[in-house]
Amino acid sequence: MTSNDLAAIETSDGVRRLQLEWDDPAQAVLGLLQLSRDELVQRLRSGDLPQPPLSKLLNIAVVDAEPGRMVLSLGPDERHVNFLGVVGGGVLGAVLDVAMWGAVQLSMDDKSMVTTTSMNTNFLRRVSHDQATLRAIAQTVHVGRTTAAAEARLVDDDDKIYATATANFVRLGG
Numbered sequence: 094m095t096s097n098d099l100a101a102i103e104t105s106d107g108v109r110r111l112q113l114e115w116d117d118p119a120q121a122v123l124g125l126l127q128l129s130r131d132e133l134v135q136r137l138r139s140g141d142l143p144q145p146p147l148s149k150l151l152n153i154a155v156v157d158a159e160p161g162r163m164v165l166s167l168g169p170d171e172r173h174v175n176f177l178g179v180v181g182g183g184v185l186g187a188v189l190d191v192a193m194w195g196a197v198q199l200s201m202d203d204k205s206m207v208t209t210t211s212m213n214t215n216f217l218r219r220v221s222h223d224q225a226t227l228r229a230i231a232q233t234v235h236v237g238r239t240t241a242a243a244e245a246r247l248v249d250d251d252d253k254i255y256a257t258a259t260a261n262f263v264r265l266g267g
Contacts, residue, residue, distance in 0.1 A: 102171060111172055113150060116143035126204060134158050134199060153188050155195075161233040163195035167247070168226045180220035185247055189214060189258040192231035193243035197262050200236045205264045207241060212260040220247075220255055227255060239264050 103110045120143045128136065136142040137158040148154065152172070156164040167188045175181035190212055197207050220227065231245035240263055247256040 109171060113146070115146040115149050118143075118145050125198070125206065130160060130199060130202060134160065137195075137199075147187070147191070151184060151187060153191060156228060158195060158199060160199045161196055161236075163192045163199065163229075163231050165192045165195070165229045165231075166226050167229060169220055169222050169224055171222050173220075174222045178222075180222055182214070182216055185216065185220060185256045186212070186214045186258065188227075188229045189231070189245045189247060189256060190260060192229035193245045193258065193260045194262070196231040196233050196243050196245075197236065197241045200233050200241065201264075205266060207262040207264055210240075210261050210263050212258060214256060214258040216256050218253070218255045225250060234259075 101112075103112070125133065133142070137155050140155070144154075150172075152168040152170065154166045154168075156166050158164070165188055167184075169180045169184075173180040173184045190209055193212075194207065194209060201207065227247050227249055229245055229247050231243055234242040234244055240261060242259065242261050244259045245257065246254050248254055
């Protein structure tokens, strides 16, 4: 397990169990709507903003956040393994998507929300369930009146790249 593990896997009689607890997801949404951008960045950095259930399920944590940039960690473990015995591409795509969304969302200087409209992901190396924590590093490429774009890469501690992604976003309004 990683140091930022959000939900521990327990083993008993050869059976693995994952028990999750999370706060009401509406708290995170209200945080996005009620906080200024600077307050949101500060609460993300400090860990004071309740994490959505998806973050706990996938073992994702905020490492750093600022307008136009977000860094998340992914602690791969057995919950991420597919039928081939490696971490599934959907898991890797999800962490990249969340990081790019965060980079774009934190670029909004008003109360607009954004959502992903398209995403392209390239998997460059396999990810094992027992390897060290990976980082999804995302940055905005374009933020306009109605659309935005971002790019991200998934790397290890030596900055070896495991996956890259680009995505487009649309503003949903204020």
